[in-house]
Amino acid sequence: MSNSIELTQESYVDSIIERVVVRNPGETEFHQAVREVLESIKPVVELYPEFEENGILERLTEPERQIIFRVPWVDDQGNVHVNRGYRIEFNSALGPYKGGLRFHPTVYPGIMKFLAFEQTFKNALTGRPIGGAKGGSDFDPKGKSDSEVMRFCQSFMTELYRHIGAQTDIPAGDIGVGNREIGYLFGQYKRITNRFEAGTLTGKGVDWGGSLARTEATGYGLVYFVDEMLKDIGETFEGKKVIVSGSGNVAIYTVQKVIELGGKVIALSDSDGMVYDPEGIDLNSVIEIKEKRRGRIVEYLKTHPSAEYNDNSKNIWKIECDIAFPCATQNEIDMEEAKTLVNNGVLVVAEGANMPCTPEAIECFQKNNVLFAPAKAANAGGVATSALEMTQNSMWESWSFEEVDKKLREVMKNIYSSIKTTAEEYKKDGDLVFGANVTAFLKVARAMMDQGIV
């Protein structure tokens, strides 16, 4: 009897993976994200036949709503351009849809769906009442003037506004969407709706409804998470050699917190290349180049001639380090980079970006006893602080930096301890990928069961 139940349940999970591949042809990142979650929760799904009876996995892998729209805009020379806009409202079992917007030329449905699917589980881990969504456009803000970015954001919001709201769907930033873009998006939302509805977007300017520490939150939260992992093995950041890929929002504030805790960051990158500074990266220069001037990381050499530059950003993983933080984009660490990191004696790999390590790379880290922190847990500090921004908005309050930072630290500590405990309960001690997937899945699945077939 128990054998037959096991067989049925196993084929249920496999059939859902197959179904996702068939129903979403060519969307490889989405297939990858679904496979990663479903394969790891398989033994748990087997324990609860009611999940199959209620079509939980069929519903969990199908977005509740997918919005695709035209975004026309005019450049500074008067030429008309047309981009494509997306909002994937994936799952609202735990609360209103919540997740960032990505503006990058590689954006297509496969990337939007993988991000929105992941966001559903990440948001569940934060302990805040938020569902999962993601959106964006194939628009490339690089090289565009502020006026062009403003006109694009206004056009994007002219369609998006009808789908979002503080109780419905609350977008925020992601790659290519920072404070500037959120400002333009919010301005247009306010103009169209005639409502100053602060809780509709997060990542706002601190003078008009934004939360202190939201800018820093993803990077700081990532480092707080790893600090907990290190504590468990009697270690700290003190004196550790650290590599951080990317040089955007997540990377910059990861570097800032690592330095504060005594670590030494020796390399950073952007999509053109990487810099290696054995003396320790000078963060103020990076902030000036990347955050203020929107320049290229190679410019670091102008003020730091002893640093080295390499025009292949993947080469960053060849540098020997104790802790690696991939904070740029999906699938930036494949098997080859993972093997190099392992051979160089890496102690911890923690994902700041969403899905930066391929499944083969994760397997390589886990087989070689590298402590591995999956994105949906380790980078959840950003969205958790967005939820704190929503709370402040609904209370018409602004909390101090210290207050928000303290809450962020508690959230990261709680995520670490809950996913670690889940892994132990299922005799998978130390497997934080399993712990994160199962903890989040059970929370979302049980809420879906409570709410009926919707």
Ligand SMILES: NC(=O)C1=CN([C@@H]2O[C@H](COP(=O)(O)OP(=O)(O)OC[C@H]3O[C@@H](n4cnc5c(N)ncnc54)[C@H](OP(=O)(O)O)[C@@H]3O)[C@@H](O)[C@H]2O)C=CC1
């Ligand atoms: N912002 C947030 O709160 C959160 C973000 N994330 C994730 O973190 C990651 C980074 O986001 P964020 O920092 O906000 O984005 P930003 O746009 O601020 O920065 C992205 C950085 O990554 C670099 N980059 C992009 N592609 C590559 C590549 N192929 N190789 C090397 N570098 C690359 C960019 O370089 P260039 O300047 O050349 O474009 C840039 O430095 C994403 O995966 C995002 O989904 C996760 C949780 C929350």
Ligand SMILES: O=C(O)CCC(=O)C(=O)O
């Ligand atoms: O703050 C948010 O709502 C979203 C952050 C985000 O996009 C992410 O966690 O990947």
